[in-house]
Amino acid sequence: MxxxxxxxxxxxxxxLARIEISGDKEKKLLxxxxxxxxxxxxxxxxxxxxxxxxxxxxELTNIFREDEPVKSETTAIDLIESFPEKEGRFLKVPPIFMxxx
Amino acid sequence: MNxxxxxxxxxxxxxxxxxxGLVSKEFSAFEITKAFFDLVKSRDKxxxxxxxxxxxxxxERAKIVDAELNSGSKLSILAGAPLxxxxxxxxxxxxxxxxxxxxxxYTASYDATVIKKLKNSGAxxxxxxxxxxxxxxxxxxxxxxxxxKNPRDLERxxxxxxxxxxxxxxxxxxVAALGSDTGGSIRQPANFCGVVGLKPTYGAVSRYGLIAMAxxxxxxxxxxxxxxxxxxxxxxxxxxxxxxxxxxxxNPPASGEDELLNPNxxxxxxxxxxxxxxxxxxxxxxxxxxxxxxxxxxxxxxxxEFKEISLPHTKYxxxxxxIIMPAEVSANLARFDGIxxxxxxxxxxxxxxxxxxxxxxxxxxxxxxxxxxxxxxxILGTFVLSSGYYDAYYSKAQKVRQLxxxxxxxxxxxxxVILTPVSPTPAxxxxxxxxxxxxxxxxxxxxxxxxxxxxxxxxxxTRTKGLPVGFQLIGKHFHEADILGIGQWxxxx
Numbered sequence: 001m002x003x004x005x006x007x008x009x010x011x012x013x014x015x016l017a018r019i020e021i022s023g024d025k026e027k028k029l030l031x032x033x034x035x036x037x038x039x040x041x042x043x044x045x046x047x048x049x050x051x052x053x054x055x056x057x058x059e060l061t062n063i064f065r066e067d068e069p070v071k072s073e074t075t076a077i078d079l080i081e082s083f084p085e086k087e088g089r090f091l092k093v094p095p096i097f098m099x100x101x
Numbered sequence: 102m103n104x105x106x107x108x109x110x111x112x113x114x115x116x117x118x119x120x121x122g123l124v125s126k127e128f129s130a131f132e133i134t135k136a137f138f139d140l141v142k143s144r145d146k147x148x149x150x151x152x153x154x155x156x157x158x159x160x161e162r163a164k165i166v167d168a169e170l171n172s173g174s175k176l177s178i179l180a181g182a183p184l185x186x187x188x189x190x191x192x193x194x195x196x197x198x199x200x201x202x203x204x205x206x207y208t209a210s211y212d213a214t215v216i217k218k219l220k221n222s223g224a225x226x227x228x229x230x231x232x233x234x235x236x237x238x239x240x241x242x243x244x245x246x247x248x249x250k251n252p253r254d255l256e257r258x259x260x261x262x263x264x265x266x267x268x269x270x271x272x273x274x275x276v277a278a279l280g281s282d283t284g285g286s287i288r289q290p291a292n293f294c295g296v297v298g299l300k301p302t303y304g305a306v307s308r309y310g311l312i313a314m315a316x317x318x319x320x321x322x323x324x325x326x327x328x329x330x331x332x333x334x335x336x337x338x339x340x341x342x343x344x345x346x347x348x349x350x351x352n353p354p355a356s357g358e359d360e361l362l363n364p365n366x367x368x369x370x371x372x373x374x375x376x377x378x379x380x381x382x383x384x385x386x387x388x389x390x391x392x393x394x395x396x397x398x399x400x401x402x403x404x405x406e407f408k409e410i411s412l413p414h415t416k417y418x419x420x421x422x423x424i425i426m427p428a429e430v431s432a433n434l435a436r437f438d439g440i441x442x443x444x445x446x447x448x449x450x451x452x453x454x455x456x457x458x459x460x461x462x463x464x465x466x467x468x469x470x471x472x473x474x475x476x477x478x479x480i481l482g483t484f485v486l487s488s489g490y491y492d493a494y495y496s497k498a499q500k501v502r503q504l505x506x507x508x509x510x511x512x513x514x515x516x517x518v519i520l521t522p523v524s525p526t527p528a529x530x531x532x533x534x535x536x537x538x539x540x541x542x543x544x545x546x547x548x549x550x551x552x553x554x555x556x557x558x559x560x561x562x563t564r565t566k567g568l569p570v571g572f573q574l575i576g577k578h579f580h581e582a583d584i585l586g587i588g589q590w591x592x593x594x
Binding site: 005018048054082 | 414556
């Protein structure tokens with residue numbers, strides 16, 4: 001049986017998705033994904049040659065509004081408050097550059 | 102008015118009965134809210150429906166309702182009603198985690214539109230309910246914090262992902278609840294717990310303030326003890342919201358009558374009901390088949406006309422859904438970077454100067470913060486959207502989705518409503534389906550097509566004895582009144 005997804009692809013995908021996957025979980029994840037992707041094979045039998053791409057389930061119409069500023073009920077303080085770490089009004093984030101001495 | 106309210110008083114209490122009791126001063130909103138907390142504190146130890154309670158805020162709100170009533174103001178039907186809210190819906194100033202470790206310490210900075218509407222009606226929020234992490238699952242076993250048990254049989258799951266909300270309602274730990282439904286997450290737990298669950302038409306209810314899972318499929322909806330309550334709660338939360346561009350106002354009926362709350366049953370009885378043969382095949386358990394057939398018989402006796410129909414692309418719905426939904430999940434959950442919202446080891450990540458490259462932080466925070474099912478779906482979504490696979494998977498699935506929607510459009514020229522089972526089996530045992538994700542996904546084969554087509558659907562308990570079994574009514578876009586109308590007629594007869 002052809003494999004659709006291999007260890008290398010999985011590692012690349014995990015890196016792209018910014019998710020660390022521990023070594024012991026990789027094998028199970030690969031097996032699960034393989035099973036799910038095999039299930040998708042049934043879609044091959046559907047003829048979609050005349051079908052247009054669908055973007056949503058319900059017909060939407062354009063809604064226009066005046067281009068005017070509105071006062072938000074959520075204040076800057078609310079947003080700062082919901083941030084995990086802060087000092088005064090400043091948001092505290094981890095240093096993002098590697099410290100190579 | 103100082104008589105102690107007990108379990109007897111809140112047993113089976115619906116929104117309707119609660120409102121009658123409140124305005125006739127059988128009890129005060131404060132007393133009843135207290136009685137609910139007393140019950141939750143003892144009963145929820147073995148069920149685990151709630152992640153958090155908000156007793157102070159709830160009692161405060163109840164007092165305001167009592168003061169309004171005593172001053173002679175006319176109260177909304179939801180005033181004082183003690184509700185349970187799924188933990189992916191934002192209530193300002195309260196923790197909202199979507200049952201994920203990555204949001205363990207997040208406090209919402211604004212109210213979801215549905216919450217704002219309910220606050221305006223004077224509703225009381227008892228607490229936030231457990232769910233599968235980010236609404237991904239069909240058993241509430243994927244919560245990062247606790248498992249919820251089915252109050253009807255503690256060895257079984259309550260269904261999911263809105264399992265906490267359904268369990269709270271059936272165990273009388275709330276008068277009603279809100280859930281969210283992306284592929285069956287309101288209807289399937291309602292089915293497993295023996296309560297009513299409504300998934301509104303896509304766009305009928307604002308999604309603003311709902312933590313997004315798959316934005317083209319998600320809808321917020323009510324979980325209640327009666328169909329009548331579902332209509333009451335749905336009416337209150339629906340409508341156009343400027344913060345959700347996909348939301349629309351429901352068309353008011355030409356007659357000017359309130360079709361949702363006071364259905365015209367003479368009109369309702371003339372609705373023709375379709376039975377899709379693809380939903381009554383192998384894989385359906387005997388209990389489910391019998392209970393649903395019995396319901397069809399009862400509805401026939403009530404005068405409804407049935408017609409066999411076909412939805413030929415039904416069998417492809419699961420594959421279609423498990424391509425589109427993870428694709429949207431992978432994009433929506435990119436915002437959880439472990440820097441905003443909540444951090445798992447805040448001090449460690451800042452002080453560890455030697456390993457502080459940005460991608461390192463993301464990998465670690467997301468690797469630790471997300472559970473296995475969430476990771477699986479993000480990886481799957483990243484895969485089906487990646488160059489080289491996009492056409493074979495994502496684009497193909499979007500076309501199949503169109504065919505599934507067209508199937509419904511065609512049959513809705515012959516019938517007004519469709520009746521199907523909700524899930525293949527009644528509630529399964531805890532741990533029974535956790536090993537193989539595909540087994541868990543198959544739970545939703547009868548509920549998924551509705552989300553793909555954006556239709557409204559409701560799960561209503563049948564009258565079967567033993568484990569609860571529900572039936573599903575699917576309506577045309579924005580025809581919630583049809584399915585709620587049939588449901589209310591069934592409920593009364």
